[in-house]
Amino acid sequence: MKEEKKLRNLLFVVNPIAGDIDKEELEDEIKTTCAEHQLNCTLYRTTGKNDAGEIKKRIEQDNYDAVFAVGGDGTVSLVGALLIGTQTPLGIIPLGSGNGLSKDLGIPQDTEEALQLLHEHVVRNIDTIDLNGHPSIHLSDLGFNALVVKRFCEGDKRGPGAYAWIALQEYIQYEPKFYRIETDTENFEGEAFMVTIANANAFGSNAAINPSGILNDGRFEICLIEPFPKAAAPVLLYRMYTDNIDGSIYTRRISCRRATVYNVDHEVVHIDGEPAELGEEIKVTMHAKSLKVILPIPE
Numbered sequence: 001m002k003e004e005k006k007l008r009n010l011l012f013v014v015n016p017i018a019g020d021i022d023k024e025e026l027e028d029e030i031k032t033t034c035a036e037h038q039l040n041c042t043l044y045r046t047t048g049k050n051d052a053g054e055i056k057k058r059i060e061q062d063n064y065d066a067v068f069a070v071g072g073d074g075t076v077s078l079v080g081a082l083l084i085g086t087q088t089p090l091g092i093i094p095l096g097s098g099n100g101l102s103k104d105l106g107i108p109q110d111t112e113e114a115l116q117l118l119h120e121h122v123v124r125n126i127d128t129i130d131l132n133g134h135p136s137i138h139l140s141d142l143g144f145n146a147l148v149v150k151r152f153c154e155g156d157k158r159g160p161g162a163y164a165w166i167a168l169q170e171y172i173q174y175e176p177k178f179y180r181i182e183t184d185t186e187n188f189e190g191e192a193f194m195v196t197i198a199n200a201n202a203f204g205s206n207a208a209i210n211p212s213g214i215l216n217d218g219r220f221e222i223c224l225i226e227p228f229p230k231a232a233a234p235v236l237l238y239r240m241y242t243d244n245i246d247g248s249i250y251t252r253r254i255s256c257r258r259a260t261v262y263n264v265d266h267e268v269v270h271i272d273g274e275p276a277e278l279g280e281e282i283k284v285t286m287h288a289k290s291l292k293v294i295l296p297i298p299e
């Protein structure tokens with residue numbers, strides 16, 4: 001196996017509010033681990049305002065060997081988007097409410113184990129996708145889940161419990177919306193409960209919307225949940241949590257390399273867990289193996 005370049009100079013982007021977990025102790029742990037392995041470490045704490053600009057400035061000023069996102073999927077996307085197309089790998093110390101991408105990548109969810117990646121790892125390339133110029137590394141949605149994500153981001157409670165409570169409240173009154181989807185393989189026109197544009201497999205909650213998706217195959221999947229009777233919801237959820245969504249008559253997945261999604265009813269959208277405004281016509285393109293990521297050494 002090719003010898004990995006040793007990391008020397010690291011930037012850690014720490015989201016102090018992610019997952020409702022106090023990060024002070026962790027910051028000390030990061031500093032200690034770096035000192036033990038003679039690594040130079042810089043910490044940047046996100047503020048929620050113009051973080052992308054601030055981090056970009058730091059990356060341009062200093063020659064970092066890797067940038068670690070310390071937080072949830074939003075923090076991972078923020079950092080990952082800045083590293084797409086560069087030689088600088090993205091590291092992840094998962095500390096959010098859900099940590100979907102890190103789970104799909106097999107990154108340890110235990111902080112101490114994840115910190116081992118600073119000195120023992122491999123670097124691999126993964127695909128990213130682009131929605132009207134906005135990068136997406138994990139999963140983006142139109143429809144029900146996007147609405148829940150929007151309400152979650154507007155609220156002041158974090159964590160999986162807050163997310164589940166909002167989902168339940170919205171589910172009771174949610175009506176499917178109309179979409180037209182054209183891809184290089186198949187087309188779709190009709191109502192859907194939600195449309196997921198998936199580079200990866202599962203949401204942070206572990207619900208697998210795209211169970212067989214591969215992060216470096218040069219393809220993405222459009223996962224549709226079509227209108228279903230309210231009574232079918234528990235079985236649908238069960239299928240998602242048991243990697244068996246394709247067994248449902250209410251779902252379909254389109255694997256493709258490019259797509260245009262017409263969001264006819266102007267339904268809300270999120271990209272990797274952050275609400276986004278994309279207009280009615282959404283062009284989705286694939287950037288194969290465009291992001292380097294730091295992963296555990298395979299067993």
Ligand SMILES: Nc1ncnc2c1ncn2[C@@H]1O[C@H](COP(=O)(O)OP(=O)(O)OP(=O)(O)O)[C@@H](O)[C@H]1O
Pocket residue numbers: 015016017018019020046047048049071072073074075076095096097098099100153158159204273274
């Ligand atoms: N200092 C801060 N104060 C308030 N909000 C912040 C701050 N730093 C970042 N944010 C916000 O945190 C959100 C990203 O959080 P992140 O996704 O990392 O964690 P999470 O939501 O707890 O976890 P997950 O996405 O895995 O469910 C962004 O909306 C960002 O604007």
